[in-house]
Amino acid sequence: EVCTAVKGPFLHQVCEAGGADIAIYLDPDTALFAPLDPLVAMLQRDDILLTPHLIDPNEDPAAILDNDLSASRTGIFNLGFVAIRTTGEGARFARWWNDRLLAFCYDDIPNGLFVDQRWCDHVPALFDRVKVIRDPGYNVASWNLSKRKVAITRQGEILVNGATLRFWHFTKLGPTGDVMTKRYAGDNFEVYEIWRWYKEAVAAATDPAIPERWWAYGQFDDGAAISKPQRVLYRERADLQTAFPDPFAGGYQAWWKAEGPGRRG
Template sequence: MTSSIRCFTSVNNCYLPKARVLAESVKAHHPDWQFDLVLSDTPIDPFDLEKEPFDTLLTLDQLGVENWQSWAFMHRVVELCTATKGMAAMRILEEHNPNFLIYLDPDTAVFNSMDNLIDLLHTHPLILTPHQLCPETELPAIIDNEICSLKHGIFNLGFFAVKNAGQGRDFIQWWNERLLHFCYDDIPSGLFTDQKWCDHAPVFFDQLHILRKSNYNVATWNLAHRDVAMGDDGTILVDGRPLRFYHFTGYDSGAGATMLAKYASSNTVVNELWDWYARQLERHGQEQLGRCPWAYSVFDNGEKIENAMRRLYRDRKDLQISFPDPFDTSREDGGFLAWWQMGHDR
């Protein structure tokens, strides 16, 4: 019997070009896989699913969060797009009942078949990839990579794969419960969005498989230890094996280019790969959508939401009760924004 496999990613509108590149790359190697898009934004107008490389669209109001407007207001954009990953995974597993579910960050592209992952999932219900596979030897790299992982998480949650049974389902349920309440970029408090939580995973889930193959989840944080080359047949190879997927982290901020120059400046294959990615993004609307404003960055009257507003609102249960939709400024009392502007009890 053929296995049912779904893949998904989570974005706001400015990452839609990246999600299109990712979905196309998945479908190129696995046309039978279903691809779900999770959107923490207001869909662009027009958004025609028939013309997109996605099979389904999930928006915030469809994820089953009680009073989702209140919950969304507590998060900045990256926090929200990562907080939805657990509940989207739960919904996909429950609604579509696939045998296996794979998540990939939108700034990722697949370059070869990932059937080996599915083979692993038959015996390992949960698969994660660490940021590093071997110790750094130079002080700058220790700071850039190992210390960075200590702050942001040992595992990169730009990828995970689960079997829809046993510890695969147990992991998703546990992770989702944590993300519902604690998916914040707050490193001093021990939190980094969805990722830092998974430092617990090897202890809580003894059937976890740590994928140590260097041709998966290649990115600037591990390029120093991975030999990326072009095979005679045009296949990109990593340590002699076909590249499965590459994570173009830091593309928009410029951090990716900085780290690329630092750790792979002389590698023409890697630099050509980044050039290829730039062309694919432009083909999918990067110029039009790449700077698209996030719907939840403002109140419904267009006034910008400050980070301090979000923090105070999520720390104060009384405010959540008084202003169940904090985006709303049309109330007679002006809503949360008017309360804030009056300087009440802050």
């Protein structure tokens, strides 16, 4: 939630600061394979660029369950990428997304929220000068490999359905990503070669001094882990936020043990 909540504020701050005509956001688990000059050209005509999870419909029932319905739950557009002009509709979008993410960037699919993404289902209805990029070379990932064939030419150029690969989104690095990639890449061996390169690059950049999945805000000051129920209750109750302005100190933790839902009767 916190990692995705920074996107809107980042774009809004770029717009407010001035000095840049366009802003392009890419998730940290993406890699560029070709220049993004075409995006710059698109932003001469449009103010907001989005890439949908899918640009071709699946027919296979398993792929529909894995990919089409997943996009219906988590958002039509993948917000591992967004590009805007820093004026006009782009700036208006950045302020709107900033406000929504600061207030409602939660992983709560039953209530219609999936962090930053579900909000952007509204973008084509709320804003003008929006372009949906349907080029298969953008935002390639496990969720669209069922409809994208990857090839590497003798000259080393990587093509996706015949188009130049611009960037790949290496989502869910690990067992989940491996399973979904193998399920839909099949015998498209170029996909595995690209993944091999990425895993080696990540391993080379990994700092062994940082514990795996470490997060600075995952514990109370005494080292006890903060549970999701403790976190959700605090964010939903203004009285607790007022009573315990520093939730990591001992006050909120003591209250939870004595009076909160976690106490024993």
